[in-house]
Amino acid sequence: MTVSLYVHVPFCVVKCAYCDFHSTPISPEPALADHFAWAVGEGAAHWAALGVLDDVASIYVGGGTPTTLGSATVSPVDVLHRNARLAPDAEVTVETNPDTTDPAIALQLVEVGVTRFSLGVQSFDDTVLRTLGRCHTASSAERALEDLLGTGAAVSMDLICGVPGQTRDSWRDTVRRAVSSGVGHISVYPLTVEEGTPFAESVSSEAIEPPDDDLAAEMMESAGAELVASGFRRYEVASYARDGCEGRHNAGYWTGRPYIGIGPAAASMLPAEVFGAAIECEAWSDPGVAGIGRTLEGVPPECRRVRMVNPADTITFLRKPVGPPEDVEYLTGVEAAAEDAMLGLRLTDGITDGTASDAGVADVLTELASQGLVEHVGDRWRVTSRGWLLGNEVFESVWYAGTHRGMGWHSL
Ligand code: SF4
Incomplete structure (x- = not known):
């Protein structure tokens, strides 16, 4: 069985105003970073022992901001390489942010097998970056891009449009600077207001205008036109790539490839029989771990696919990296086929x-x-x-x- 492997690193320098991902705003001390790398190794060894990592098409170390781990960012990648059997052309991506991109560490990551970096740029306009609560500036993003491209690895960047106060001119300039940066892959997203975030509070208290959906749609379209005119191809609703630079990890999510998630709040999707084997393992039967009651009920006979999410609790992961998931969703064959069509x-x-x-x-x-x-x-x-x-x-x-x-x- 070919799988994708995802590792969630739940640390960020600061919490962006719009973000509802599981991440804590800290830069881990070396001891914590090393302990996190150990925990990832335990998680990988668990799945490897079940034979699930015998054919890994891609690895994605995301978050969060993996490079907040500093030089310890290298260890999880290294440990995954040692536990998983990677396809010869496997894509290995590490997410990073401008202010945590260190050129020497980026080179070390490439040495241990990283083939691609995904950089959270979002905008080349410092006013927009401040509205988003990002901790970096346009010039630090440009420096990071140069450093990452200098490693020889593929580089992708994310951009966000529809930000309150963002003008059409600002957006046009951001897209043009993204194109001329030399990256082969650009993802473009409209800003969404996620409940419980500081951004949602600012909108509800009218301290900030809500995003204008029509303007965001117009910006998505104008970005698409600029990117296509500059030699990028739209291959997914939000993703544009130059020839051969398409992201293969995310493509797995859209084509029904099973995936394994290691780390707090990471999701996995497996055929029912593989999940059945995982249920049997001792590590999942520890009654001290939350969620046990739901996962040990067994797999319903009509289930063909299981999607599950690890507890969104970093302390639990650091104490006990291998344990039962918190949420489990059983999909029938009919639901799995509908999901494949929808995602495709x-x-x-x-x-x-x-x-x-x-x-x-x-x-x-x-x-x-x-x-x-x-x-x-x-x-x-x-x-x-x-x-x-x-x-x-x-x-x-x-x-x-x-x-x-x-x-x-x-x-x-
Ligand atoms: S860097 Fe990414 S994961 Fe971290 S707080 Fe910002 S948006 Fe969220």
Whole structure:
């Protein structure tokens, strides 16, 4: 079984105002960083002992900000290499932020097998960065880009649009500077207001304007046009790449490849029989660990796929890196097929007639095509430019139709 491997590093220099990921704003002392690396090794050894890491297509060390671990960032990558059997062309990505990118450590990471860095730039406008609560500036982002590109590894960057106060000119300048930086991959996201974040509080107290969805959609489109005109290809709803620079780890999430998540709040997705084997292991039967009651009930007979999330608790992970997940979702064969169709439509290549038929979504796709939201080309269904603007509604319709077969499709 080919899998992807994800490691969640739950530390950041500061907590960005809009972020609801599991991360704590600290720069770990060397002893904590080393202990974290040990815990990742324990997690990897557990899955390796179950035979799940015999064919690893990609590793993604994300978070959080993995490079807050400083020189100890190298150890988790090294330990994963030693526990997993990587495909010869495996992609190994480490996320980093401008203020935690150290050129010497970046070179060491490449020496232990990192092939790609993903840098959180978000904007080249310091005013926008301050609104987002980012801890870096545009010039530190440019320095980090230079350092990362200097390692010879592939580099990706993330950008955010639709930020209150962000002008069209500011956004145009950010996209142009991203293109001219020399990276091969750029992801573009609209800002979303996540409940419980300082940003959501500022919006609800009217200290800040809420994001303008129409302006964000316009910015997404203008960025797409600029990127495509500059030689990038949109291959996923939010992802653009030069030839050969497509991110292979995320592509696994959209094409149904099983994945293993190590670290607090990390998610895994496995075929039911592999999950069944994991349930049997002693480490998961420790009654002192939260979530045990739900996971040991066993796998329902109709289950084909299991998705699970580790406890979002860094202390628990550091004390006991291998334990049962906190949340477990059992998917039937029908649900797994609907999920494959829905996620596959995030890719610009879309899904085949066979995938649509297996998922029972051909009728809803025909209806969506009549509304100009998807199109049928050759033997594939794919989302149109208009459909991307209503992406969530398209994906929801496909999911609903696939999981309510025989009950008609869910019209937008
Ligand atoms: S750097 Fe990323 S993970 Fe960390 S707080 Fe900011 S958005 Fe969240």
